[in-house]
Amino acid sequence: MHEVNVDLLIVGAGPAGLAAAIAAAEAGTGEIVLIDRLAELGGILQQCIHNGFGLRFFKEELTGPEYAQRFMDKLADFPQITIKTETMVVDIARDQRTNRVTTVNARDGLVIYNASAVILAMGCRERPRGAINTPGTRPAGIYTAGSAQRLMNVEGFLPGRRAVILGSGDIGLIMARRLTLEGIKVEAVIELMPYSSGLTRNIVQCLDDFGIPLYLGHTVTEIIGRDRVEGVVVAPVDSNRVPDLKRAFRVDCDTLVLSVGLIPENELSLQAGIELDQATGGPTVDSDYQTNVPGIFACGNVVHVHDLVDDVTEESIVAGRSAAAFVRNLRAQRTQHAQCAQSEQRVQREQCEQRGGGDSGDSGGSDVSSIQPAKDAFITIKAGRNVRSVVPQRLRRDRPSVLYIRVANPEQDVVIGAGGLRRKLRHVTPGETVRLTMAPEYFPEESQLTVTVEKSEA
Amino acid sequence: MKHEITCTACPMGCRITVELEEPEGVRGSALSVPGPVPGPGPGTADASHAKITGNSCRRGAEYAWEEITAPKRVVTSVVAVKGRSVMLPVRTARPVPKQSIFNVMDAIRQIEVVLPVQAGQVLVDNIAGTGVALTASKNMA
Amino acid sequence: MAHKETDVLIIGGGVTGTAIARELSKYAVSVMLIEKEVDLAFGTSKANSGIVHSGVHDRPGTLKARLCVEGNRLYPQMAQELDFLYKNNGAVVVARQEDEIPALKRLVDQGRQNGVTGVRLIGHDDLLTLEPHLSPELAGAIEIPSGGIVIPFDLVYALAENAVANGAEIMLGTAVTAITEEDGAFTVQATKVATVATQAAQTASAAYASQAVQKTVTVRSKYIINAAGLHAGKVAGMIGDDSISIRPRKGEEYLLDRRLAGFVKRTIFPLPTPVSKGILIIPTVEGNIMLGPTAHSTDSFDDFSTTATGWREVFDYVRQLAPELKASDLITSFAGLRAASNHDDFIIGPSAVSPRFIHAAGMESPGLTAAPAAARLICDHLKEAGLRLLPKSNFIPVRKVVRIRDLSAAEQAQLMQQDAAYSKIVCRCEYVSEGEIRDAIRRGATTLDGVKLRTRSGMGRCQGGFCTPKIIGILSRELGVPPEQITKRGPGSPLLAGRLRSAGSGGGAHGAHGVSDASGMHGEYDAAAAEEDGADA
16 A cells, blocks of 8 residues: 655645645645545536636636636646545544545555645535435435536536426526526425525526526425426425425426535544534634644635635635645754754753754654644634624634624624624625624634624614 | 616625606516517617616616616536537626527537637637627636 | 246245245256346335344244244354345343333243243343433333344345356346246246336437336246235236235335444334334444334335325434434435235245245245245245255355455555456445446446445435436446436436437547546546546646
């Protein structure tokens, strides 16, 4: 079995991994390995053929593949980035000095990378039918929206001819349009909540444009069809989201597309001993996008589900730069330590180590915790009223930070409070992340900060 | 005749009302019938004869007027690739008139691209007579 | 019209039929098994709870009791020989309150009468020491060390493959329609439904591509084994035997995430009801927790739906046994139909109408446990009916299958070096390689479900979201049919409705160098090309 030492290993070459890799390379990191399980870079963007990406980052409205191509083109500038496609990361184990990352692919077989730093950028998986426990049969023709999207946009197949879509988040809405444009009859989009979590623009351009009915406050209560979907039963739900079967009705279709939630894909993170935030489903991170394990960073949808890829890019650049700094510091410490170890006199050696050459007693080892800031250098973020989650969950006091806040319920005319910062907003909704830049002058004295959403007085 | 639309120019999503003088019996909602709403004068749509309310900014008024009179959309899809079985994602370089969306799709279905292509490369100059180019969204070799 | 001849024809390819096929393949007789679904185990067996029962639940003196205990004892060696997933994890039957303790004692007695060893009554404290996640409200239990768990379809394929390796023939997608008897042999008419639609089967654009193509098959056999499960009554009726009537009993099962592995070690039973062993907490061999099954009679022979009331029934019940269980850990559910008969025991023996037509029917619980012992009993009946069973000297008792997830890193690395297909991971959630999927297809899978049941791909957290397009591609390539003809489980269940574009090609390897197709769905996977371009940009 092959072992390779690298400075930085990045798991996932979607928008997060791509931006992080480039940022790390630009910041001077030496050997970077960028890994993806697909044959192509770009991750989910390759199947998101619709436009709407990059308005903030590039000041242009790009399609998913166009956005990805911008970053893929930039990779050519950085020969120190080694790309491994069709490669699966099987395990990440942390030992004192390094991260042992086990990978497997057809060309190299099983390879273990010893990486000084790791960036997790694995993205999300979709919630399947089994997890929402829709009663009924198990016929062919049930697809999660992302699966259907891939089948159509990359592989070039029609998933069916007559569809019902469950879930009116952006992915469900986008697929409503996509299916319609390809001649598939979209009978209805069904949404459990009394509001859609998708962007208004998508309601207009994906549903209204084509006269596709949207049933808010409804759900699919049964799937019918022995071998292939033949129809679904739809019913309105009450305020507790319990279906009222007396008002149920059947919709004939041969395809059910499920857009019922994204789950950050953190199996590897758990294997690596990384702490997850229940509210986001992803690792807790600090303003550097470092997880609770020094040297392991995370960015993109694996940390929290994003609405805008521009936000993914922004935070991944931070992660990339932070990982680069980490690697730099680690190298410096190791060099220092190696130099100290060479001192012939014990007194000189001890003095050298005291100056920051790493832990004594561990020959050649580097204690990464010694290059981490002290605990009181951080503020822990708590989610207050009407806040479902905030990322990052820990802020470094010595630098500004962008907070990504997801509210729990839609509200009008609110004030977001974070430390000394107040921001008035006309309208907040769970489907649209609030992005708040916080400068250190707004940080509280205390080590904890609660982010709240309150009704505006005025 | 009152037309109500939700503006999508920015996340605020203002509900904008556009009031036009129109002959009776004409179905005007741009949202259910593709095509511009006939304006008050003979054959022309003139914003100065309309009352636009509910917008918070000028962009909203412009968006609303365009949405009512000449709605446009970017069309994105995929085309077949000669010698390959994966699809090539494509887009109209600019928005096209909303009522031409399905004509554009018909034209897209006829295309078979020959590789290599670059992102941004023009595949068809004037797709379905819209005057807008169809371009590739990614490099494919 | 195809015409075949055999000594013994087994009708039904579930656990009963395949166990009999394997047993018979030890002898110098020709054996054929005929199954109406496009793959084995596609009937009741794939929905089985997978429990290897001890025999405490069965009434002494019945075939159920005798064959359950005998079968239970055969499992460890069989699992070793046939390499199917089995664990002797033990079981407990719990008393929810004090007044249930006498019933527990009766089970102990019954077990003792049936020859079950090691069963003992344990108190509340011991129970919670053994199984700390069970409710502290439980009064006590009996511990049954001989209980086991198995993956039922895995067992079926293991039995079938070994039978085939020893000369048995299996006909899939073939449904028996009529049986006549003359000159000391049966003539069986059957209709073969195409397992993979042929090009000729493509019909008008309005319909799906995978239309069934039918063909008649005739088999002449001296002996027939009726192991037709839900349809055993119907098959018996074909020779004029009306003694068997099947009334299906539906059971729903709910599967929880593998993160709960170890939540319980033993299979947890409540006290049995008159119709079933109750709603259980079952740790599966692969580490999931399964809850269920329900037990409700139905007139339908093909209602495999799960229901909201079924879920409530299961979940509310199991929370009495283990209050920590959470609905949010649910990953999937399924339902199956038990072949409950009008007899109160297994129906194993010759038909009154013809001594060479032997029933192996009504094999509801403990049918799976009893299967290997029932197979031996069937062989006895065949001997009594006149069949000479001479043991084969060249019988191969062993069957092995590759499961990379069970190999050490070093073993995996070695295997991957020998065959690069094992290093292409297709199912990320369950760690299943392309090599294993290819092997499964070569071992008989022709559908997505067939691949899934043999390899586990698609059974994990994402429930096939990632791997399904890839598996369709591999099936397409291996079977030599276009992807749009691949089905979930046979004709009537096509996965795709056609191609997006009629222009543009499939095939044509010459264009396929450079980036290999995203998932190889189109059959262009070329090992050499993948090696060339699979790594660095």
